[in-house]
Amino acid sequence: MSERYELTDFQKGEIMGLRGLLPQTKIGCKLGIPQQTISSFLHRVDERDSIDNLQRTVRPRKTSTLDDRYLVRTAESETHIPLKE
Secondary structure, eight states: OOOOOOOOHHHHHHHHHHTTTSOHHHHHHHHTOOHHHHHHHHHHHHHHSOOSOOOOOOOOOSSOHHHHHHHHHHHHHOTTSOTTO
């Protein structure tokens, strides 16, 4: 599975600029972006009339960074205790 990333505003502009000039596969090859990404982006642009990404909701953390450090330290030092405990 490949790593996912967001297109930059510059990449979005390049895609939109080349949209009427080249087919999606050629745009992908020229910019080094997978054709499926180009296709999905253009489909979303047509649906929303905007190149902006939708705002994402962020789930609140269940543990603090202090809790995380404690859990890691405990897991590394207490190797005889099962993970479930």
